[in-house]
Amino acid sequence: MKPEATPQGIVAGSIPLFAGHPSRELLPVDDLQRIISAGWAGRGVGRYLNYGDEQGDSQLIDFLVERFNRNETLGISRENLMIIGGSTGGVGMITQQLTRPGDAVLVDAPSYRDALHIFRDHRLEICPVPIDDDGLVVSDLARMLRRLAAAGKAPRFYYVVPNFQNPSGITMSRERRGAVIELSREYGFAIVEDDVYNDIRFGGPLPPSFYELAGGENVLRLGSFSKTLAPGLRIGWLIASAERVRRFVDSGMLRMGGGANPFSAAVVADYCRSDAWEGHVEWLRGQYRRRRDVALAALDASMPAGVDWTRPAGGYFIWLRLPQSVGVDELEARAQARNVYFASGKGFFVDPVAGAHHLRLSFSFLPRVELQAGIEILGGLIAQITA
Ligand SMILES: Cc1ncc(COP(=O)(O)O)c(C=O)c1O
Structure with missing residues (x-):
């Protein structure tokens, strides 16, 4: 009989090294309960349960604008920011408005699996460009752009996870970012x-x-409360030019729906305005850092020669490259027989073959003991296959 799976695809009793979301104890349940109760008692009912502004909860917009201008000296105003249904909602909205079927878009190789899924849904030509330890390889991007231009094509946009990328954990360097911006101006994407x-x-x-x-x-810059508060709230933000924000806000979807998830957005606004969020983020950093350290120590201790992995300075993920003699499919089958589940590298490439010797491990979900145990089992299985 097939073992029972939870809504996030986690098989009961297994070690889900693939799970890229926070574990239960990292969610601020009590604080959110308190905030929601206080909200009901105050001006909550109208604000929580009715349609909202198309641009999103105005208190949340003000909070985020002030935070970005304080922490990053971004110099934005409220016309530059709108609330969206998670970063995923933003990627979908942008893709819908900026592309037509058959248009080309540029992505990293590897790139975030679910973004690739959205681009496929929109029947786009997805053009992968390799990354290395500093992010996108600019000479390969330039080559791809020349190739597309020779075929009479101009990519509509480059989709990038600049910090602690999913799946690799890599952060793109400042120099590379600057070089990509120059190319974006030259080629108009x-x-x-x-x-x-x-x-x-x-x-x-x-x-x-x-x-x-x-x-x-x-x-167009996307952010989210999924990693620093709770993914089930489905709340994120988009920062872009005032003109672009205006065009998104004027879409039929937002006009009819009264802004992105007004109930969640009002709860998040109340939570942030209570000053609880910054402390929670600081606490989360410590929790995730400890899990990252446990995972790296377990990899150092248990991986046989020939396996390489990234050492991320943040985020959720570590990216492993297996020796050529170890295929990810075989490792996956053997791991699942031992109740260990990871994300195969194949899903993160436009051409799955490119990921046939890669896998992604997540350290966001599992407590120390299971993280260690899962990685030890993987190390043992790789050693068996290479023996
Ligand atoms: C790169 C990236 N973008 C977006 C998301 C999803 O964000 P949200 O929950 O805000 O839609 C994830 C979650 O795994 C992610 O890794």
């Missing part, structure tokens, strides 16, 4: 910057965002 891991950083400051480096020109 937009940059869609999906920055959901920005706040989950364990070390020093990050390079400036594409949005900041480009002075806001032709960059």
Whole structure:
């Protein structure tokens, strides 16, 4: 009999090293309960249960604008920011408005699996460009752009997860960001910057965002409360030029629906305005950093020679490259027989064959003991296959 699976696809009793979301104890349940109860008692009912403004909850917009201007000297105003149904809702909205079927878009290789899924849904030509430890390889991007131009094509946008990328954990360097912006100006494509891991950083400051480096020109920057509060709230934000924000806000979807998830947005606004969020983010960083350290120590201790992996300074993920003699399909089958589940590298490439020797491990979900145990089992299985 097939073992029971939870809504996130987690098989009961298994070690889900693939699960890229927070575990139960990392969600601020009591604080949210308190905020919601107080909200009901105050001006909540109208605000919580009715249609909202098309641009999103105005208190949340004000909070985020002030935070970005304080922390990043971004110099934005409320016309530059709108509330969206999670970063995913933003990627869908942008793709719908900026592309037609058959248009080309640029992505990293590997790139975030679910963004690739959205681009496939829209029947786009997805053009992958390799990354290395500093992010996108600019010479390969230039080659891809020349090739597309020779075929009479201009990509509509470049989709990038600039910080602690999903799946690799890699952060793109400032120099590379600058070089990509120059090429975007030369070839006229937009940059869609999906920055959901920005706040989950364990070390020093990050390079400036594409949005900041480009002075806001032709960059659409997405963020989310999924990684720093709770993914079930489905609340994120988009920062872009005032004209672009106006066009998105004027879409039929937002006009009819009264803004993105008004109930959740009002709860998030109340939570943030209670000053609870910054402390929670700081606490989360410590929790995730410890899990990252446990995972890296377990990899150091149990992986046989020939396996390489990234050492992310934030985010949720570690990316492994297996020796050529170890196929990810065989490892996956053997791991599942031992009740260990990881994300195969194949889903993160436009051509799955490119990921046939890669896999993604997540350290966001599992407590220390299971994280260690799962990685030890994987190390043992790889050693068996290579023996
Ligand atoms: C790069 C990236 N973008 C977006 C998301 C989803 O964000 P949201 O829950 O805000 O839709 C994830 C979650 O795994 C992600 O890794």
